[in-house]
Amino acid sequence: MSDGTATVDDLDARLEKHRVELTGYCYRMLGSSFEAEDAVQDTLVRAWRSYDKFEGRSSLRSWLYRIATNVCLDMLNAGNKRARPMDLSESTPLAKAALSPRPDNTWLEPMPDARVLPTVEDPAEAAVAKESVRLAFMAALQQLPPKQRAVLILREVLAWRASEVAELLDTSVASVNSALQRARATLAERADSGAEAAVSDPLDEEQQKLLERYVAAFEGYDMSALTALLHEDAIMTMPPFDLWLTGHEDIAGFMTTIGSACEGSRLLPVQVNGLPGFAQYKPDPEKGGYTPWAVQVLEISDGRLTGFHFFLDTERWFPLFGVPLHLEAEADQVEQGE
Numbered sequence: 249m250s251d252g253t254a255t256v257d258d259l260d261a262r263l264e265k266h267r268v269e270l271t272g273y274c275y276r277m278l279g280s281s282f283e284a285e286d287a288v289q290d291t292l293v294r295a296w297r298s299y300d301k302f303e304g305r306s307s308l309r310s311w312l313y314r315i316a317t318n319v320c321l322d323m324l325n326a327g328n329k330r331a332r333p334m335d336l337s338e339s340t341p342l343a344k345a346a347l348s349p350r351p352d353n354t355w356l357e358p359m360p361d362a363r364v365l366p367t368v369e370d371p372a373e374a375a376v377a378k379e380s381v382r383l384a385f386m387a388a389l390q391q392l393p394p395k396q397r398a399v400l401i402l403r404e405v406l407a408w409r410a411s412e413v414a415e416l417l418d419t420s421v422a423s424v425n426s427a428l429q430r431a432r433a434t435l436a437e438r439a440d441s442g443a444e445a446a447v448s449d450p451l452d453e454e455q456q457k458l459l460e461r462y463v464a465a466f467e468g469y470d471m472s473a474l475t476a477l478l479h480e481d482a483i484m485t486m487p488p489f490d491l492w493l494t495g496h497e498d499i500a501g502f503m504t505t506i507g508s509a510c511e512g513s514r515l516l517p518v519q520v521n522g523l524p525g526f527a528q529y530k531p532d533p534e535k536g537g538y539t540p541w542a543v544q545v546l547e548i549s550d551g552r553l554t555g556f557h558f559f560l561d562t563e564r565w566f567p568l569f570g571v572p573l574h575l576e577a578e579a580d581q582v583e584q585g586e
Contacts (some may be wrong), residue, residue, distance in 0.1 A: 250352050263296060265310075266308075266312050267288060268363065268364065268365070269366045270291060270312060270316050271284050271364050272363075272381065272404070273316055273401060274320055275363075275364050276380060277317075277320040277324070277388065277394070277397055277401065278320055278324070278330070278391075279329075279330030279386060279389070280330060280353075281359045281363075281568060282564070284359070285309075287320055288316065290319050291312060291315045291319050292301070292312075294315050294319070295312055295315055304472065306415070310415075312402060312568060317416060321395070323428050324394040330355055330357070331387060331390060331392050332355070332356055333489070334485065334494075335387055336490060337490055339483075339494045340491050340492065340493065342497070343514075347491060347493065349490075352488060352561070356383065356390065357559070358557075359381065360518065360520060361521070361522060365522070372544050376405060377520030380401070382521055382523055383521055383523070383547070383555075384520070387438075388438045388484075389401070389435075390433075391434060392434055395417065399413055400423055400427075400432070400435070402416070403428050404428075404512075408583065410424045410428075433520075447523055448549050454550055455551075458477060458548060460479055462474070462553065463515050465477065466513065466516060467512075469503075471500040473499065475499070478496055478499065479549065479553060480495065480496065481555075482495065482553055482554055482555060482556070483555045484555070484557070485555075485562055486557075486558045487559055487560065487561075488555075497570075509578065510528070513528050513529060513530045513538070514528075514538050514575060515528055516542065516571055518569050520545050523547060524548070525545045525546060526546075527542075527544075527566060527569060527571040528540075528541045528542045528544050528558070529541060529575045535574070539572070539579070540573055541558075541565075542559055543559070543565045544558055544559035545559070545563070560584065
């Protein structure tokens with residue numbers, strides 16, 4: 249009996265070792281944090297149940313990716329393409345701004361780096377992994393047909409050989425190469441239509457200072473300081489609302505009118521989608537202290553903020569990012585410390 253238990257424990261450990269990279273793969277495929285985690289759990293359960301049929305003709309890793317791919321393709325059969333607000337509509341002038349929510353399954357979702365980026369020693373490999381979960385790239389991936397999406401991720405992000413991808417998808421090398429060519433063309437078209445976030449890893453000194461100035465401006469709700477940090481075409485989004493704003497004037501105008509309840513907010517840093525981000529808390533007039541408001545994801549290019557995206561469903565996001573659901577006021581924290 250002890251031998252059987254040891255074997256089960258060993259298999260659990262071998263499968264679990266692949267969880268983070270499989271979550272990253274499923275997240276790129278599905279565009280949803282929670283669907284990706286469900287897909288990986290389903291993958292590991294299927295692998296566990298059918299392990300006695302695994303004959304070792306491929307590596308355990310390849311076999312798991314085959315199962316995960318099939319799980320994701322089944323989930324994508326519904327045809328839903330997750331998106332960002334600017335993928336669905338034109339930007340709204342401040343004068344016409346209205347907060348109209350769309351269903352959760354409309355939106356590309358944020359993801360903590362630690363859940364999708366395995367630790368790797370090669371800096372170049374780490375950089376590619378980070379770039380491949382950034383919001384702009386993730387949104388572009390969602391526009392690809394599911395099999396093209398799988399081919400592009402496996403070939404370009406995970407550096408699989410065409411023959412390995414062909415075997416995984418039960419197709420030919422020629423078919424894989426053709427799918428990759430079409431996927432690259434689609435992504436190249438989208439890259440021409442908008443600026444990519446250019447964030448070094450780790451953040452360079454200039455980017456770090458930009459973030460420090462952003463925190464000071466946002467927590468101080470100093471609109472002139474904040475707009476000085478924004479690119480002239482900066483974009484602000486707030487899923488689940490389909491509203492998105494562009495430019496200094498409309499963003500600052502929104503924050504001092506419809507968004508004025510964010511004045512006095514506090515920001516805690518988080519690592520999200522290969523980009524700098526913050527858990528934002530706004531003042532809680534009922535309980536005191538601060539209540540969750542958004543996970544912010546910041547895009548930086550050429551020393552300016554080109555995008556900041558507020559994901560507002562904090563009951564889902566804050567536990568995922570491991571940040572508290574309430575912050576005490578500073579005065580209370582000082583008293584507790586004493």
